[in-house]
Amino acid sequence: MQVDADLHIHSRYSKAVSKAMTIPNLAENARFKGLGLVGTGDILNPKWEGELLKYTKEVAEGTYERKGIRFILTAEVEDNRRVHHVLIFPNIDAVREMREKLRPYSADIDSEGRPHVNLRASEIADLASDLGVLIGPAHAFTPWTSLYKEYDSLKDAYDGAKIQFLELGLSADSEMADRIKAHHRLTYLSNSDAHSPMPHRLGREFNRFEIQEATFEEIRRAILKRGGRRIVLNAGLDPRLGKYHLTACSRCYTKYSPEEARAFKWKCPKCGGRIKKGVHDRIMELADTDERPKDRPPYLKLAPLAEIIAMVIGKGVETKSVRVIWERFLREFGSEIKVLVDVPVEALAEVHEEVAKAIWAYRNEKLIVIPGGGGKYGEIRLPEEIRNVKIEELENIEVEVQVEEYRPKQRSLMSFLKPK
Ligand SMILES: [Zn+2]
Ligand SMILES: [Zn+2]
Structure with a gap:
């Protein structure tokens, strides 16, 4: 079992x-x-x-x-x-x-x-x-x-x-x-x-x-x-949604490359807070192989259903309105994983069309992901093109997802020091 x-x-x-x-x-x-x-x-x-x-x-x-x-x-x-x-x-x-x-x-x-x-x-x-x-x-x-x-x-x-x-x-x-x-x-x-x-x-x-x-x-x-x-x-x-994925200030959450953080001696030039090394950058420092073990099980990347619902209806993730929709999906389909991964989008749409579109976007990696860092969780956003299209037309539309840079943009150190 x-x-x-x-x-x-x-x-x-x-x-x-x-x-x-x-x-x-x-x-x-x-x-x-x-x-x-x-x-x-x-x-x-x-x-x-x-x-x-x-x-x-x-x-x-x-x-x-x-x-x-x-x-x-x-x-x-x-x-x-x-x-x-x-x-x-x-x-x-x-x-x-x-x-x-x-x-x-x-x-x-x-x-x-x-x-x-x-x-x-x-x-x-x-x-x-x-x-x-x-x-x-x-x-x-x-x-x-x-x-x-x-x-x-x-x-x-x-x-x-x-x-x-x-x-x-x-x-x-x-x-x-x-x-x-x-x-x-x-x-x-x-x-x-x-x-x-x-x-x-x-x-x-x-x-x-x-x-x-x-x-x-x-x-x-x-x-x-x-x-x-x-x-x-x-x-x-x-x-990328984890709160320590990228290197960032633990007070104002500004993201830095590891080189920048080192140059600033891990002290944020914007607010004086401590910069914490992201998990991504820590692993890159220690990496010693590109091979994978043969018996490693697959890793399924999730975005919590409650957060997808919250994003769609524009309410806080712990609000009653999010919980109500979440429970409707769960009652209908049995488990969150089924909703996120298995159930056809058309069936999901019978519970909530807008949320169904967002789940389609999640499955097809069309959600915009803003990586977390410094203690702040990453965020997901629904591209406007998807919000504005009918569910039957989803497969046909071209979505130009502006994927937030996986790595923070390399900026020159001077750009931080110059007065605006
Ligand atoms: Zn712990
Ligand atoms: Zn800061």
Whole structure:
């Protein structure tokens, strides 16, 4: 069977997370979204563990269920150099044991969702190994709290300790991550890192597993590529829409080339803010191969349906009017993926013609993408030519998409320094 799973989210006990991040809300929104399995996130927090046990039933080792949605035990920890790691636990005893082992090194393990632990990456990975916990770097390339903001290789960070996967993060896809040869043996995870159960957050990235049943043990085998179990699809945000895709100022979001950023000593000449290196530019620095591993599953680039609807009707993505249209599509066709990828445009048009046109544009790569950077998500825009044409005529029109430069335009350094 195939199961869509999002293995990295945060609970309401983590900083800056919606109060609506509860187990019942997660289960309900996962069903809407078409996910069969969700990582609990934050399971090292004892209160979140309590909520999980209260609202779900254990159906297999390390596997819980509420209203048809399965949960497995996951968490994210921050190490002594502020690098984040994703953990996937085999059972609740391993969670509790890990919590006890980490407590002497962590001041906030009982209060935070994502605890800070004063141990090296390799020490955390060794502990994980001892307890049968799967581990890998979270959002591996982002500029604040990832492995590659701190180290130049997996080996530098983990120092020979075993890891089983690498999480791509929203600003990278498989093709980008494969530019580094050392990744080729690893399974990639594409997870949402959602801080809210809203449909444009939960499951905005997910992994399609080919497994016998939605349990921890089957997920483990798939991540280790054993017994025919595997990930058959990584689906995720178009990496250009990620908020750290290009190099940009973290205060005013002006984009810079890496050369410009270096010349300005990573301080924005416009506002004095810090310039953060984009994931695209970080990967280009480290790239050492053009080859791809043969067993890498395809990566499906998504734009969240709720954001497409918001763009079309000109309302905020979290408004009621967007939610109403989103639910109509989901009720009619079952899952967001089907709406985005499979259902014929004519059928979509019976629910909402304008949105159907935008989905056609998304499928045919005719949406204008303005890349993200510096902490600001990228944006999608619908070309006017498409807005103005009837649905039957879509196939015939010539759309001259003004694709925003993938790379920021090279400007001379002087153009920044000259007074306007
Ligand atoms: Zn993180
Ligand atoms: Zn700035």
